[in-house]
Amino acid sequence: MAIDYQKTARELVKELGGNDNISNVTHCATRLRFILKDESIVNKERVAKIQGVITTVQAGGQFQVVIGNHVKDAYQFVTELVTVDENADSTRNKKVGIVSRIIDVISAIFAPFLYTLAACGILQGILGVLVALNAIDTTGGTYQILNFISWTAFTFLPVLISVTASKKFKVNTYIAVVIACALVCPDYIAMVNAGDPVHFLGIKVQLLSYTSSVIPIILSIWVASYVQRFFEKYLPIVIRNLFTPMFTIAIMVPLTLLAFGPIGNAVGGAIGGIYNTLYNLNPIIAGIVVGGLWEVLVIFGVHWGITPVTVGNYANLGYDTFTGLQASAVFSQAGAAFGVFLKTKDKELKGVSASAALTGFFGITEPAIYGVNLRLKKPMICGCIAGAVGGAVGGAFRAVSWGYNMPGIATLPAYFKAGHATQFIGLLLSILVAFVLGTVLTIIVGFEDNASDNTANDSENSEADIEADNENAAAKITNAVPSALSAPVTGNVIPVNQVKDEAFASEAMGKGVGIQPENGKVYAPFDGSIDAVFPTGHLVGMSDVNGTQILIHIGIDTVKLEGRGFELKVAQGDKVKKGDLLVEFDKNLLEKEGYDSTVMFIVSDPTKNVNVHEGRKEAVKDCAFEII
Structure with missing residues (x-):
């Protein structure tokens, strides 16, 4: 089933705290890289469960969301929902180490044009193959033009x-x-x-x-x-x-x-x-280290640190040994994912692992790592072992890359150069060994297959279990919050699509109402728990016993006040009763400083529809809208 990345983007923005909490967002080959004002309000487990998200990583002052090959689609939809602050710095005012700062700088500088560099490197490799086959005249204009094009990005x-x-x-x-x-x-x-x-x-x-x-x-x-x-x-x-x-x-x-x-x-x-x-002390040991540990560096997001070294090698030596060893690590993880595909009986896992193995074969390993191997643990270890063995083979043959590239089946021409056939053969052997060994080890070592567990669990369900489930469901219905939700603040209720905040008016954050408040007291509209509070006090998230989630956002752009005029009365995790005071805010201060004080009251689930009760409503007593 195709993933709706527009829906993925909506849910991501919501779970990351909305537009108010997102300072900036960029992307690399497989990840959305968010700069958040407050990472503590984000529930990583809920973000990871969003359809289309493989996993999350926090590194270098960034909240990274691994998407995979469709990262550009997700990025496009995310940028439609948030206002990007071009001046946001992922390490500014954050306590991060010097290594994290350096990696953050390197990734920010190199990520946007890596594919352009790789394209030039592949073109160099293709020209090398054509020269070796005597398919192109090196003195002719065609070769000379293509040759200087291939070197332009590096020059x-x-x-x-x-x-x-x-x-x-x-x-x-x-x-x-x-x-x-x-x-x-x-x-x-x-x-x-x-x-x-x-x-x-x-x-x-x-x-x-x-x-x-x-x-x-x-x-x-x-x-x-x-x-x-x-x-x-x-x-x-x-x-x-x-x-x-x-x-x-x-x-x-x-x-x-x-x-x-x-x-x-x-x-x-x-x-x-x-x-x-x-490397020159012992290329085989270097191959074992690089082949075995490279993907571990990818997991922690610190793999960018090697980029200046590899680029410098191409400039100074005309080739790079690191990429020649790194290729084994890439193909070994693809092989481990392929082993999962061959062994598992779980239909969903079989589909995920097949896709992950294929993308890994083309050099994008995050889906294989996060979506399959790391999740199952043993395949990840098998992949690292296979990568180390493949790296040793590559080191023994002194495999190198002659043009900048990201290792994958499509970039193999970058490893070929006339007169250096032995090194190219060694490279092919290293990735073949890594892929096959990753597959075989995963099949032999095995992993916990959910298919067998699910079958056993299904067969063990008794009538008592079913009755208990029915009782729980009935209890939920009995305790459910009525579909009519009371206004959290006294004031004039209008449909949310009429408020002057585009993110809310577009209903991307969910459907609901805007309330033009008469005073600065915001109350709990039902019994429930506090899921999220923004440190500045302008935003509170709640849920009821059935998990229905609502968001109360006080004012437009009031995050810029940095808490002035707001006094929180609750904390994340608190249990509250209908009518409990959640926040007090200085309505006069907001309006004096030019802020719209409209309170947005919405249902966080964008699939829910509401029936709005417009007009003046008394807090807690009168209905603001019904969920239908």
């Missing part, structure tokens, strides 16, 4: 990085691009090639090539963010727009050439040198 990599880094570090994008272009400008490259001494204000410039470089431009844009803010703060407004870019560019390009460029080159070279030294 101008600093420019690509400057675009995404400018968004991460809050720099004017055009200023950042000009700084990057200066580093790969033909005139500067001519200086580098000439080798003649060059001085700037009497200081000798170390002439280095910055094409395909990574760390120098990241450092440059980071420092540029402070330079830009300095001039924006102190320059008179009449000249600020013109002279802020001029001063920032005129200062940062020379500073990069004199300091940050050489420092960045040295740091990048050192990091790459450490990895390559360890």
Whole structure:
């Protein structure tokens, strides 16, 4: 059955605290990456149960929701429901370690254009195959044009990085691009090639090539963010727009050439040198470590840390050994998922594992990891063991990738180069061993198959069990909250589609009413429990004994008051009776500061319809709407 990702997006936004709690959202190959104002109000288990969601991960100051191949569909629908704050920073004002901060920066910078880099890498591989087959003339125009196209993304990599880094570090994008272009400008490259001494204000410039470089431009844009803010703060407004870019560019390009460029080159070279030294000590052990542990790094969301190393290897060496070993880890998890498909008798699990194995075969392993292997535990371990063995094979043959790519069956041409057939054969053997061993180990070791458990449970159901279920159902009906829900606040009731908040008016958050309050006292409309309270006091979520959930949202955009004028009377988990005071708010303060004080009172389930009782209603006493 096809998944409705529009519904997935609606439920995600609701469970993550709504538009008020979502500062920003981006996506990578398989994950939605949310920046939330308060992660503590989110129930991870409920988010993970939403149809279309594979699992959730909290890392690097982000709340990550793993979707899989359809992440772009979900992202499109989510962005229609939330107002994105481009200035939101996932690590700002959050206590996260330096490693998490670095990984957050790397993922934010590289994720948007990784597929573009990979496409160029695959094109390089295809050209290599055609050359080996004598199917293309390397002196002809066709080859030469395709060849320089395949290298363009790497040659101008600093420019690509400057675009995404400018968004991460809050720099004017055009200023950042000009700084990057200066580093790969033909005139500067001519200086580098000439080798003649060059001085700037009497200081000798170390002439280095910055094409395909990574760390120098990241450092440059980071420092540029402070330079830009300095001039924006102190320059008179009449000249600020013109002279802020001029001063920032005129200062940062020379500073990069004199300091940050050489420092960045040295740091990048050192990091790459450490990895390559360890690899050369024993490629087989390196293969065991990378093949066995790579997908574990993916689980914790820290796999982005290796990206500068691999990109640097392509720039400095013309190839990368890490990707050659990483391929085994990818295919081993796909193999483990395929083993689950072959062994399970559960129809639903068989369908999920088949799909996960197929997507893993093409390089996207999150569905296999989160949807199948990690959930069943033993297949995950089998996959890691198989990946380690496959990695050892790859290391023994010194398998490498000649063009940037994300390992998968479609990117195999990136591992081929004329004159290096042995390494390519080793790569093929390593992924074959990893896939087959992952499959076989999973079948042999096994896992808990829900199909057999379900069959046993079904056969053990007695008449007493059925009677007990019927009694419980009857009790639920007896104790159910009436479909007529009382107004939580005294005021004029209007249909929710008439309120001045687009997220609520669109009924994406659910159906209900808006109440134009006469005072600032909000009461419980029924007996139930408090499921969620926003720290600022403007939002309360409740549910009844049957699980019917309602949301009370006080005012429009009042989250910006950061709690001023609100006094919470309840906490998450509290049990309340109809008429208990939930929140007191200063209606006059809200309106004085220009906020609409309308209280949104809705049923969180978007499939429920309501019959609105318009007009003035007394809190607790009068009906605001009926659920129909």
